[in-house]
Amino acid sequence: MKLYDYILSPSCYKVRLMASLTGVKLDIRPVDFHPGTEHRSPELLALNPAGSIPILEDGDLVLTESSAMLAYLAAKAAPEWLAGSRPEEAARVQQWLSFSGRLTASLGGARLHEMLLRPGDIGALQTQGVAALRELEAGLFEQSMRGMRFLAAERPTIADIACFPYVALAPDGGVSLDPYPTIRLWSRAVRSLDQFLEMPGIHRLHELKPEPHVEGSEA
Amino acid sequence: MTVKAMIDEWYPVGLLSQLDLKGRKTALMDEPIDVALDADGNARVTGGNGRTLPVRVRYGHVWASLGEPKKELFDIPEADQPGRRFVDVGVVRVRCSPLRAVENFLDIAHFPFVHTDILGAEPHTEVQNYKVEIREEEDEVWATQVKFYQPQAAKSASGGITTEYMYRVPAPTCSVLYKTCPPRPGEWDVITLFVQPLAEDLCDVWPWMALFDDESSMTDLIHFQQTIFLQDRSILENQIPRLLPLDPGMEIPTRADLTSVAYRRWLKRHNYTYGAQLVAQ
Amino acid sequence: MPVALSVDLPAGTVVPARLPAGSVALWRSASGRPAASADRCPHRGMRLSHGFVRGEALSCIYHGWSYGQAGHCLRIPAHPRLAPPETIRVTTHRVEESDGLIWIAVGNPLSQPPRLTGFAPLRSLTVLAGVAAIEAAAGAKASLEGLLELSEDARNICLLLSAQDDGETLAHVLIKGEAGPADRVAASRTAESLRRKAEGLQKKEITQ
Structure with a gap:
């Protein structure tokens, strides 16, 4: 399975994270998104005319939407990450998968503007980002x-992975996460999952490891 | 804040490879500037009042100055050495003082906590003594014999090694790092941090590298360096105060911070205080 | 000042909180003791609320310097065999925890935080509006302690308000006694509606 990947892209990170959590080995093909704009090269446009990454290729299956990639990885390797048989749960997974698109547009847009100097109405993007975070905070509170603990169930699903990256990286776009206690608890739960994978901007939870022991002491 | 002393310095304002006739609007120390190619294919930088600024093209970047530079742009001899690969890493904007961005680049003690399992890892947190000096003739800050244990020192490294570093500050917002080169013992990889001060608390950072690495793809090299720098970005945007405190008392240095101590002293000596805070607030 | 719900600060975590004097790193040690320190590591100015808690110490994410509950520096990883001098410390604030809320002392209050008789905290909301706009939206006045009882059909809910330095308000939603999950979800939605109304009023006031 080949992933056309950019290390700083939260959408690409969703797929890397899902693969790590489900134990799927990806063949990573790095794309020079910045500064090279390789995602708009003829080779990549031939795969994805929309000119976006990630792209996931498996045989003749070519996926260009990250939510579909999450569903594919889960279906192949770890179906417990998909919705169970309860209608509410199935609906909530779909609800938050669709919602994740709004996070990409708002928080993702603000991040590209503030970090990589892409054009955009930063004030509007940040306002939309705050609105989306408030919805997520309320949704997670109601779940609690x-x-x-998670968006659609007691266990994490692909919906959590679809929403987590842009939320965790909101400060990159100048949107503070300070006002959201429930998002903080959820984010911590996601980051504590076995085989969790980081990306630049999301630091290691150092508390998961014990303090190293040092012998001797000088004053 | 004094703009004066720093106004005659050279600053990076764009990647040569990305320039076009249309130009790019950016800023230098609060002044809007325009960076473009002219009809003859030469880089041209225009200041806020339409005046043409002094320009150099070097190390993959376009350099400009708002004042009248008394010195030529600093030399990096390795930039002309055959066999090296030159990597334009691209720009990253950071909401911090340009001086804080440089100081972070001079620091190794944060590696285990910020660049975990790449440039450092617990329990290997100790910073051994190293040498720091202000070289009077060149008027540069140098730190040498800096050693640190690194799990993955470079894209070309496999497994942990103790890496040796040398740091050099040839200009107030630029630093050059020389680092053990895994595939070629005896040579140094060169990694630079060129910082364009947009405002006192906002900068565009242009990392650039001159490496011996015939194995990794150019994209891999770019992504490795972008990974490292983006790990630093969330730190830099959360330091209080935003400006670099030059007066002692506001922050507490230890032996591990001697490069930063020398850098701050050198900035103060030259009145390089754009992006600095002088009176503890 | 009520800064957070107890449930939002599990053992072994740190969160940012706000006081009139600025940001605070509010943390709870592994053994469950809450503490509050200035949100700034004195080494390089990094926000300590971005750090991590191991055992009974709060560590800075930048260089791993760690601090005890009383604010003294316990460890400098760059110099593992050095006992940090007494002079390296962060300012701390007194913390009290009662009825599911965490309070930080501003100044030197002589009394304990007020009790929430009959009410239990539900969730915290940041409102981009002042207390006056929230009062106008609720059609009621807050008490001196910042308690705002909602009228009409939301009599089981109460807001505990504290004004922030930038015109925003931190609102802790409190709910009466034995509410079930459905009541709690409804109360949360009522509070969200009230926030929308208050922020609308605030915006109107600014544009007028």
């Missing part, structure tokens, strides 16, 4: 009242 139902005894569920």
Whole structure:
């Protein structure tokens, strides 16, 4: 399975993270998105005329939407990441998968503007980003009242992976995460998952490892 | 804040490979500037009032000055050495003081916590003594014999090694790092941080590299360096205050921070205080 | 000042909180003790609320310097065999925890935080509006302690307000006694509606 990947892209990171969590080995093909704009090269446009990355290629299956890639990885390797048989759960997974597109447009747009100097109305992008974060905070709070720590169930699903990256990287676009206690708890739960993978801008949870022991002491 | 002393310095304002006739609007120390190619294919930088600024093209970048540079742009001899690959890493904007961006680049003690499992890892956190000096003749800050244990020192490294570093600050917002070169013992890889000060608390950072590495693809080399720098970015945007405090007392240095101590002293000596905070607030 | 819900600060975590004097790193040690320090590592100025908690110490994410509950520096990883001098410390604030809320002392209050008789905290919201706009939206006045009782059909909800230095307000939503999950979800949605209304009023006031 080949992933056309950019290390700083949160959408590409969704796929790398999902692969790591589900134990799928990806063949990574780095794309010089910045500064080279290779995603708009003839070779990549031939694969994805929309000119976006990630692109996931497996035999003659070519996927260009990250949510579809998450569903594919989960279906192949770890179906417990998909929705179960309860209609509410299935609906919530779809709800948040669709919602993740709004995170990409708002928080992702703000991040590209603030970090890589891409054009955009930064004020509007940040306002939309805050609105999306508030919805997510409220949604996660309501889930916690139902005894569920994640967006669609007590266990994490592809919906959590679809939403996590742009949320965790919101500060890159000048949108603070300070006002969202429930998002903080959820983000921590995601980052504590076994085989969790970081990307630049999301630091290691150093507390998961014990303090190294040092012998001797000088004053 | 004094603009004066720093106004005669050279600053990176764009990648030569990305220039076109249309030009690029950017800023230098609060002044809007325009960077473009002219009809003859030469880089041209125009200041806010339409005046043409002094320009150099070197190390893959276009350099300009708002004042009248008294010195030529600093030399990096390795930039002319055959066998090296030159890597334009591209621009990253950071909401921090340009001086804080340079100081972070001079620091190794943060490697285990910020560049975990790449440039450092617990329990290998100790910073051994190293040498720091202000070289009077060149008027540059130098740190040498800097050694640190690194799990993956470079794209070309496999497994952990103790890496040796040398740091050089030839201009207030530029630093050159010389680093053990895994595939070619005896040679140094060159990694630079060129910082364009847009405002006192906002900068565009242009990393550039001159490496011995015949194995990695150019994209891999770019991504490795972008990974490292983006790990630093979230630190740089959360330091308080935004400006670099030059007066002692505001922050606490240790032996590991001697390069930063010398850098701050050198900045103060030259009145390079654009992006600095002088009175503790 | 009420800064956070107890449930939003599990053992072994640190979160940012705000006081009139500036940002604070609010953390809870592995053994469960809450503490608050200035949100700035004195080494290089990095926000400590971005750090991590191991055992009974808070560490800075930048260089791993760690601090005890009383604010003294315990460890400098770059010099593992050095005992940090006494002079390296962060300012700390007194913390009290009662009825599921965490309070940080501003100045030197003589009394304990007020009790939430009959109410339990539900969630915290940041409102981009002042207390006056929230009062106008709710059609009620807040008490001296910042308690705002909602009228009409939301009598089981109460807001505990604290004004922030930038015109924003931190609102802790409190709910009466034995509410079930459905009541709690409804109360959360009521609070969201009130926030929308208050922010609308605030915006109107600014544009007028």
